[in-house]
Amino acid sequence: MKHVYLSTPSTEFQNEYLSFYREWVDSGEEMIPWVISKDPSDFQGMVQSLLDAENGDDLPDGWVPASTYWLMDEEQQVIGAVNIRHRLTDDLRNAGGHIGYGIRPSERRKGYATQLLALSLEKAKELGIERVLVVCDETNTGSEKTIRNNGGIQDTNYTEENGNVVLRFWIHV
Template sequence: METVFLVKPSIEYQAEYLDFYEEWKTSGELIVPWVVSKDPSDFEGMLQFLLESENQEALSENWVPSSTFWLVTASKRVVGAVNIRHSLNEKLFNCGGHIGYGIRPAERRKGYATKLLSMALEKTKELGIGKILVVCDESNIASEKTILKNGGMPDTSFTEGNGNVVKRFWITN
C-alpha cells in the first residue's frame, strides 16, 4: 500500500478524481459513499456543493451537515473517498451512520479501506463526535472486517423495507 493522506476535494485533483469516478462508473458497481455518485461534469459546481454540505444553513430539510475527503496516494492517485456526517437523523441512525467510505475497484484488498476509516475517525475527533456509528450491508464482509479492525462494536442490525439487512457498529473515540 502506497502512503496516503486525506485531502479536501479541490480543483488540484480534478484529473485524478475524474479517473477515479470513471473507473467506478465503468465497473457498474454501486458507488459508495453517495457523494461520489454526484456527476462531476461541472467539477467546480460539485466542489461548491461539497463545501456547502458542511453548513447546515445551506442544506435542505432532513439533511445533516457532512464533510467529504478524498484518500490520495503520494503519487496523487485518488484511491478512495469518505463522507462524514456531523450528526444523525433517523434514517442515518438506522442505516447510514456517521461515516460512508469507498475504495476504487482497482485498489481494493490492499489495506486502503482500513486506513481510510482510521483516518476518518481522526476527523470525527476534530468534529467533536465521540461515539461514531458505522454501517455496512450484511453481505459486505470486507467492510464488516474493516469496521471491526477499527474498533467497531456490533449493535442491533436494521432491516430496510426491501429486506436488505444493515449491520450497525459503534466506535468510541
C-alpha cells in the same frame, strides 16, 4: 501499500478525481459513499457543493452537515472517498451512520479501506463526535472486517423495507 492521506475536495485534483469517478462508473457498481455519484461535469460546482455541505449551506430538508474527503497517495491518485455526517437523524441512525466510505475498484483488498476509516475516525473526533456509528450491508464482509479492525462494536442490526440487513457498529474515538 502506499502512504495515503485525506484531502479536502479541490479543483486542483480534477484529473485525478475524474479518473477515480470513471473507473467506478465503468465498474457498474453502486457508488459508495453516495457523494461520489454527484455529476462531475461542472467540476468546480461539484466541489463547491461538497464544501457547502460541510458548512450546512444549501442542504435539502432533513439533511445534516457532512464533510467529504478524498483518500490520496503520494502521486495524488484518488484511491477512495469518505463522507462524514456531523450528526445523526433517525434514518442515519438506522442505516446510514456517521461515516460512509469507498475504495476505487482497482485498489481494493490492499488495506486502504482500513486506513481510510482510521483517518476518518480522527476527523470525526476533531468534529467532536465521540461515539461514531458505522454501518454496512450484511453481505459486505470486507466492510464488516474493516469496521471491526477499527474497533467497531456491533449493535442491533436494522432491516430495511426491501429486506436488506444493515449491520450497525459503534466506535469510541
